[in-house]
Amino acid sequence: MRDRVPVVVQGSGRRARRAGFAGVLWAAAELTVTVGVVVLLLVVHQGWWTNRQAAASAQDQVHALEREWGAVEPVGVPEPGPAVSGAAPATDPAGVGAEDGAGSGESAGGGAAPSRSARPARPAAEPPARDRAYAVLRIPRLGLVVPVAQGTDKRTVLDKGYVGQYPGTAAPGAEGNFALAGHRNTHGEPFRYINRLRAGDELIVDVRGRRHVYVVGRILNETTERDTGVIAPVPRSLVKPDYGYREPGAYITLTTCTPEYSSKYRLVVWGTLRS
Incomplete structure (x- = not known):
């Protein structure tokens, strides 16, 4: 009898290697999909759910203040008064995070300093x-x-959907600069569309039942986050000195991040108290 020579199947090893490689690819694909779903959920939470929560909480706070105050009494331009807080002015003129391109700043209008001859507001x-x-x-x-x-x-102010006043800046309606910061994206994003403001638009501030009406005068579309001049008592950009004011008056400043979903630059809107 002839000796039987065992037959080696050459393809079986290759098939096993292919199967193993396919398994690795499948596991990698599953991992990628899982990570993608997690990232998507985080984006939804950050971009939608936090907005919803913060906006609802902020509106509840507005209603609580309105109930506490009752009727609102309009007041005129006050004489010079002390700042709300004794702390030094903030060093970051728009520390609102990315609450969030580049673009060039432009003036939105005149915005002359308001008169100081109107009746004074009652102090807080x-x-x-x-x-x-x-x-x-x-x-x-x-x-x-x-x-x-x-x-x-x-954490304690901006992420709650509130607008925050820079420490050391003027009280609402007082001479000086009432300077505010707010998120442009996420957490209620109150300042998302302040780029749409134009000269002559009203900015109304109600406090303790009294109403102060400011009028938008000038807009700086882009400056650095360290441009502290924009929240000075007489607001004027240190980076772009052509933008801002030169005379004492009662001012309001709104600051937020720009462009959207970025904290690279700051967008600034200025207004003056209506006499």
Whole structure:
């Protein structure tokens, strides 16, 4: 009898290797899909759910303040008064994070300093507590109604959907600069559309039942985050000195990040108190 020689199947090893490689690819694909779903959920949470929560909470705070105040009394331009807080002015003129391109700044209008001859407003009984809403900002053009709190801390003020007042800046309606920061994206994003404001638009601030009406005068579409001149008592950009004011007056400043979904630059809107 002939000896039988065992037959080696050459293709079986290759098929096993292919199967193993396919398994690795499948596992990698599953991992990629899982990571993608997690990232998508995080984006939805950050971009939609936090907005919903913060906006709802902010509106509840507005209603609480309105119930507390009752009727609102309009007032004129005051004589010089002390700042709301005794702290030094903030060093970051728009520390709102990315609450969030480049573009060039442009003037939106004249914005002459307001008269100082109008009747003075009654002084506040005491400074507002830090991190607590004490005023309401209304911007009719944008349909915006948002509470204002002291400070620009993200966790305790801005991420709650509030607008924050820079420490050391003037009280609402007082001579000096009432300077505010707000998120442009996420967490209620109250300042998302302030780039749509134009000269002559009203910025209304209600505090303790009294109303102060500012009028948009000038807009700086882009400056650095360290341009502290924009929140000075007489606001004027240190980076772009052609933008801002030169005379004392009662001013309001709105700051936020730009471009959208970025914190690279700051967008600034200035207004003056209506006499």
